[in-house]
Amino acid sequence: MPTYYDETTRTWFVKCYYTDYAGTKRQKKKRGFRLQREAKQWEADFLAAYKYDGNTTFGTIAERFLDEIRPRRRVTSIRTYTSSLKHILPTFAEMPIGAIEEQQIIAWQNEQLSKNYSDSYLYKHDTVFRTIYHFGTKRCKLPFDAFDGVEKIGKATTRSLTFWTLEQYRAFYKTLEKPVHKMAFEVLFYCGLRIGELFALTAGDVDLDEKVIHITKSLQREKKHDVITPPKTEKGIRDITIPIFLARELEEYMNMIYDCTSETRLFEISKNSLYYPMKKYSAIAEVPKIRIHDLRHSHVAYLIEKGVSPLAIAERLGHENVNITLGIYGHLYPNKQREIADLLDGDKNDDE
Known part of the structure; x- marks a missing residue:
């Protein structure tokens, strides 16, 4: 030895x-x-x-x-x-x-x-x-499992799903003052990004011509240092198509950043830099207080209201599979099922 x-x-x-x-x-x-x-x-x-x-x-x-x-x-x-x-x-x-x-x-x-x-x-x-x-x-290669039959202790964390409607978000957005806050909240609400994905975005991740945001990384805070990691899941590496108005807003915002290159991070701020404005301006706008991550839920609720399929939402969010999406947001779909049934009833009545 x-x-x-x-x-x-x-x-x-x-x-x-x-x-x-x-x-x-x-x-x-x-x-x-x-x-x-x-x-x-x-x-x-x-x-x-x-x-x-x-x-x-x-x-x-x-x-x-x-x-x-x-x-x-x-x-x-x-x-x-x-x-x-x-x-x-x-x-x-x-x-x-x-x-x-x-x-x-x-x-x-x-x-x-x-x-x-x-x-x-x-x-x-x-x-x-x-x-x-x-x-x-x-x-x-043990032939037995000591945990076999042992009851689990505790319970998984479950949070009630809270979100803003489009009208509530717009009321909140109108109260914002700083460009960095306006742009960050716009991307979170209309793209459904995780907060780490937002903070990792660079100018090179935004394709203004194709109107696509490339999600390839996430930013975590470790011992007072920023650490770039892959997204939370393999499916987290994805392209998010954005609306024309958001592409224009991003272009204007990037033009305001001094010496902006493809490697420039678009949001060099901390989570607290968004937490406090969110708390302050949601009170001013008189909308319910929600967490930053709830903007991701708000994005999904908005898409469901627009009739977007669970599979398309799963791909946009970067979920590993559609079952995860349905497990979290499935309860938001009952009204859509009623609408489908009503449409089928309408077609049957037309035949008669």
Whole structure:
């Protein structure tokens, strides 16, 4: 087991080769060990982890899980997993995954329940635990599932769907003063973008000739730094066709930006820079107070009112499939179903 001493930092480091689960040979280097035996122990644990058997600890499985998903998930998703693991690893980090039993999971669940966490908080921790455990059972080829039959705790977050009608949005828009606020809210309402997608937009993403906005990225805030990531889902990479009036407004807005190039971000502002104007001017306009994300819901409600199909809405929003769209907005369609039935009745009466 090769370990090396760094004369500059006066610490030990490890450099070893391993074969990952896909059969690819890779090199791993880890620095900063105070003692040689600590370096050797880390290397032994690391190499054992890539054998992926029932003796692999849950803590190692969690580390491998995060390593694999980090390039594929948004910063906010990694943050969620890391936060939940703080409630799981104190109990299970050193436990071999093959030794985890149903009663131990239930005892952990009961401990979490005793802390009076919210239902959504409990649900998140339970879901993360199950996700990583199932990742481990697959990698380690375990013949059993300790979670089989274990009841979930907590409940998924459910919010009532709130939105503005077109008339309410127009009343709000008329009260706005700053061009950046006007343009941001116009894009959110008429395009249904997520807030991270809005903040990531550059001038090059807007094709004024074709009247299309290219959504290829999202902006997240991580430790006071802006981080550009892919959109939330694979289908999030999409083109949104915009109306002529919005293309004209965007052209006028971009002409106001000094030294605007294709790489210039159109909205170099924070979420709070929209939150406070939204709160202030919705009160002035005397329209219901809603969240910024509810402008996305408002866009959908507007499209449904115009008779746009769920499939077209799903593509415009960047949902993975139409079932997600129907799951969120399906209750807004009953009136449309009544209209269809009335049309069919009309055709039948015409025949008679």
